[in-house]
Amino acid sequence: MVVKVYGPNYASPKRVIVCLIEKGVDFEVVSIDVFKGENKIPDYLQLQPFGHVPVIQDGDYTLFESRAIMRYYAEKYRSQGTELLGKTVEEKGQVEQWLEVEAHEFSPPVHDLVIHIMFSSKLGITADQKLIQESEEKLHKVLDIYEERLSKSKYLAGDFFSLADLSHLPFLQYLMDPLGKERMIRDRKHLSAWWDDISNRPSWKKVLQHCPPPNLS
Numbered sequence: 001m002v003v004k005v006y007g008p009n010y011a012s013p014k015r016v017i018v019c020l021i022e023k024g025v026d027f028e029v030v031s032i033d034v035f036k037g038e039n040k041i042p043d044y045l046q047l048q049p050f051g052h053v054p055v056i057q058d059g060d061y062t063l064f065e066s067r068a069i070m071r072y073y074a075e076k077y078r079s080q081g082t083e084l085l086g087k088t089v090e091e092k093g094q095v096e097q098w099l100e101v102e103a104h105e106f107s108p109p110v111h112d113l114v115i116h117i118m119f120s121s122k123l124g125i126t127a128d129q130k131l132i133q134e135s136e137e138k139l140h141k142v143l144d145i146y147e148e149r150l151s152k153s154k155y156l157a158g159d160f161f162s163l164a165d166l167s168h169l170p171f172l173q174y175l176m177d178p179l180g181k182e183r184m185i186r187d188r189k190h191l192s193a194w195w196d197d198i199s200n201r202p203s204w205k206k207v208l209q210h211c212p213p214p215n216l217s
Contacts, residue, residue: 001058001059002026002027002028003020003025003026003027003028003056003057003058004027004028004029004030004056004057004058005017005020005027005028005029005030005054005055005056006029006030006032006044006047006048006053006054006055006056006057007030007031007032007034007039007053007054007055008029008030008031008054008210008211009031009211009212009213010034010053010054010213011114011170011171011174012052012053012054012066012170013029013053013054013066013211014169014170014207014211015066015067015070015166015167015169015170016054016056016066016069016070016073017029017207017211018166018169018201018203018204018207019069019070019073019074019084019163019166020073021202021203021206021207022081022082022084022166022201022203023073023074023077023080023081023082023084024077024080024081025073025077025081029210029211032044032053034053035122035123039051039052039053047062047064048064050064052064054066054069056069066167067099067103067163067167070084070163070166070167071085071163074163082161083160083162084161084162084163084166085162085163086157086158086160086162087160091157091158091160091162094156094157094158094164095157095162095163095164097157097164098156098157098162098164099163099164099167101142101156101164102164102167102168103167105142105145106139106142106146106168106171107171108138109134109135109136109138109139109142110135110139110171110174110175111171112131112132112135113132113135113136113139113174113175113179113181114171114174114179116128116131116132116135117132117179118174118178118179136181136184139184140184143184143185143188143191144188146188146191146194147188147189147190147191150190150191150193150194151190154194154197155194155197155198156168156194161198161201165194165198166198168198169198169199169204169207172185172195172199173199173208176195176199178213
């Protein structure tokens with residue numbers, strides 16, 4: 001049975017879709033318009049009680065939270081496609097470490113920038129300029145650490161592409177465009193090279209082609 005991925009046009013579902021493409025898993029997408037409240041209707045809340053995207057349905061198995069879904073498919077289909085978890089316990093530890101960094105250090109300030117620069121009018125809120133400045137300052141510190149790490153290894157977990165890199169793609173894309181913060185990436189030599197590498201993977205290009213960002217008009 002083909003995997004169903006709910007909410008394909010938003011950032012978090014896109015990391016799931018990249019993972020499925022890298023693993024060679026067939027899927028179909030189910031559109032969920034968060035701005036129209038489709039994530040709050042009872043049928044959807046039966047799948048995701050917190051009303052977030054994504055959710056996957058794999059036969060009679062349902063799973064939410066994008067990083068949990070990626071881990072699930074990287075393990076379930078470990079024998080096919082790109083190895084995304086690491087081949088040794090040490091490599092796997094590095095992948096998990098940098099996935100945690102992405103979730104707790106990188107994503108929160110970028111998420112705040114996205115909400116207050118991209119989506120404030122759509123959400124009916126006033127952009128918080130103080131929060132925007134603070135988020136940029138936090139992100140600069142995080143990206144300095146990334147630059148140091150990437151001066152020593154090609155990818156975050158080592159010299160192999162993994163979930164740790166893949167998980168960054170959607171929000172890094174927002175930084176490059178439409179947030180217009182590409183200098184944050186381009187001013188850091190090793191970070192810029194890493195972005196060029198991972199963003200040119202056929203899997204990510206396919207996601208951008210078939211899953212456009214939400215309409216802000």
